[in-house]
Amino acid sequence: METTATETGAARTGGWGRVFRGNRGLWITAAVAVVALAGGLVLGRFVISPIDAAAGAGAPDPGLVTVPVEFGELSNDVTLRGDVGYTDAVELKIDTSTFTGPAVVTGQVPETGAELDRLSVALEVAGRPVIVLPGALPAYRTLRIGVSGPDVLQLKETLAAAGIGVGDAASDVFDEATALAVGELYNQVGYPAPDAEEGVAETVIAAEDSVRMAEQSLADARAALAVAGQGPSAIEVREADNQIASLDRQVAAADAAGEDSSDLRDQLALAQLQRQALDAPRDTSAEQAAVDGAIAGVETANASLAEARQAALPYLPASEVLYLEDLPRRVDAVDVERGTALEGAAMTVSGAAVELTGTAAAADVELLEVGAEASFELPDGAAHRAVIVAIEPAEDGGRTVISFEPDPLSPEQMEQVLGTNVRIEVPVGATDGEVLSVPYAALTAGPGGESRLEIVTGDPRDGESAETRMVTVETGLAAGGYVEVTATEGDLAEGDLVVVGS
Template sequence: MRDDETPTTKFPLDAEENVDAEENLDIEEVIDADTDETEGDTSKVSGWGRVLRGNRTLWIVAACAVVSLVAGLLIGHFLISPAEADGDTPEPGLVTVPVEFGSLSNDVTLRADVGYADAVEVTIDTTGTEGRAVVTGQVPAVGATFTPLSIALEVAGRPVIVLPGELPAYRTLRVGVSGPDVLQLKQALASIGINPGDAASDLFDGATADAVGQLYAQAGYPAPSSGEEATASVRSAEEAVRSANDSVSQAQAALDAAGSGPSKVDSWQADVKVAQAEQALADAKAKGEGVQQAEWDLQTARLERDQLWAAKNTSAERAMLDSAYAQVEAANEALETARESVLPFLPSSEVLYLTELPRRVDAVNVKRGDTVSGSSMTVSGATVRLTGAAAEADARLLTAGAEGVFELPDGTEHRAVISALNAGKDSKARWEVLLDPDPLTAEQIQQLQGSNVRVKIAVGATDGDVLSVPLAALTAGPGGESRVEVVESDPREGEDAETRIVVVKTGLAARGAVEVTPIEGELEEGELVVVGR
């Protein structure tokens, strides 16, 4: 110990102080230990922070799911109904519906497309067109209307004239041909006021040719021409007829000359010779000599005179005349044929037969300068039609003439009448139902065109207002009769509720309800009938 150090006296600690010292030591050790652990934990927390920050959305969704699950379990466990709280669960009551009073109808409902009737593709036969079948004009606009005598198109400068008919044009019609297509042409011409001759005949004759000429005149085009060759044939045939007639005249003159008899001089000379022979015979008899010779001379003179007056054989001249007449007949037939060849005719490429005129042009596939090939346009009826489909079971409930209703764009109901029912190809195919609506305004047609509407068609209805109940309310009695159970007390009383049985007669069933008429007991509108327990 140094001299400058002050001596320190150590006093022993009591027990309590020793405990505090130990505790202080322990706390320091703990603090030191905690300090070390905190430094380690800080790095761990930093790592978890990075995990949480990188998947924050996922952790939020997971937390919400856990909270929702816990909340649902708690609500399901602690939430109870008032009846359960009271310890008294009520008995279920009777299921009832009121009796209805009003008209009842059974309807078939279907969907239908709104469009113009009978849309058809128009194909023009251009096989008879000279040169290329180029569209040169008269191209109709979409929405245009075709009527009889309309020009559907102009091809190579020639018109395609619209006429009413079902049979398509498939050949050129000219004098001498016959068939159903000729009959259709005649009927079409008669329908537009042109006289085709005998409209009941299927022969294209001169009168029909004249009518075709009038058709082209009204359409504003010249009738088809047979060309210069046909005209030259007519001129040649006419010259042949004149030559044959000259031959007849010459043959007739030859025949007349051959069969006219002797001239007057020859006849006088023959008579004089006979008279001289008679005088010579008289003189011979008077002299008594040369009588025999005089008789022979007289007989010879008479025979010569008779032969002179006998009919001359004109068979050669008559044969020449018959041949001349045959030549005239042949020449006249050739002339008629030649003249028929230049009469108006109707090429198949210049007529378009359409049914149910007028027709509306829905689409045009060609323009001026195009070559006609395939479908040129689409036309439909000028009237609007609803085209729907129904299952066979529903379709058999419908009839042509039945009325239905559909909604216009403004929500009002509009009437439509079934015009045709077309059965499907097999039992599984749906039937086509065609309906013609009552007249529509141009604005309504524009709004409805191309839309699909719901059509309701009544197939049965009650005569006025009737009582009706759900089909589930009907039960069968011991005798098979129909009956309903009417509740007279509170239906909530369940099996304890007071009820009565009413025997009814059923009628029309529609939309899950059935018409009922009480026959044993009373039944009134508004009364409750049992449909379930």
């Protein structure tokens, strides 16, 4: 039995040896892990982390919170956001009521960025121009001979300002001089004046014929009156005298021959009466009445001709004029193109001047005024000057609209900032040069209500036992949490440490 036990133990020992030799790497790893765990437990009893050390330590001794006195310029600014754009943008709609067919755009389509000024052609519709003129009253009717009103007065003032003669510019009547001025307007923009309405030309021709006929009738009547007023001709008088002399001889011859001369005597008496009638004044009332009627006929014909000719004079259709205020205007967007029918707005225009517009709260508005200078940042980081030109409170009590006029911008700068939202700084107060300043929190009130500063002359870390001194000051401009201070009692200099807390 003993031999068997020994053999069994040897067999077990050999089995464990085989297991160890077959898994040597695993056993080594396990051994390293055990050693590391034991080492960590030992070191953990002696090593303490900074956080644990701080947690176990007591609170540090309280010190004084200080800031240095600063020296430099101090300014108070109002900051707001604003949009850069052109002034007074409006949509333009062209009156197409006078067109008998489709209002097709045929030319003169402006490009974005183009300027519209006095006598510019904004658009060409159905071969006709839309002429830009300065004015506040829109075109709402065709202006022609005989009409009157404020729109006529606006047209005449506009044409006169453009150097086109209109006769009496103070009159609100569209007369012949105004019509001729409209013709010159079309001549200057390079288009013919509108054609006369259908039938007007034929009416003028007929009126001219009527005048010629009336003038001929007058000439004939005057000739007849002249003939009637001249009396008998020399031939008529001579013939009458000869007839009397002949009859007188015949009567004498008959009496000498003892013949009956009574019949001859009757003929002689009649001839003598006719001769007397030749010397009597003639009645020309009929001829004069004919002349008077012919004169009236000529006057009527001439009046009809003048009326017909006036109807043929140049006129201004409402569809061919566009009144705009504050010229020149810049084209911001074009909504039509050549060959398309005109419907709705043709384009959007704005003032040529650049405007910067922002809004401000009531508290900031109180610090702003028209004429105040401001600045905004360009894309390259440079500050660009602007001036407040208008402050318009909101009717609903909301934020107030502030309008700025920037200094001139180059085309490149305008292209970069147009339509962008920028930050605007408006200085509303500034010191006259460099001054000493401290935070508001550094000021304390003395027994007499004076402002004081506590200056640390020792080590602030000493807390309440630190050495300090009091300086009485006079305050000035406050801005950005700092206030201007001037020492009235005691010394104060840049870099002095002032107490703001403990």
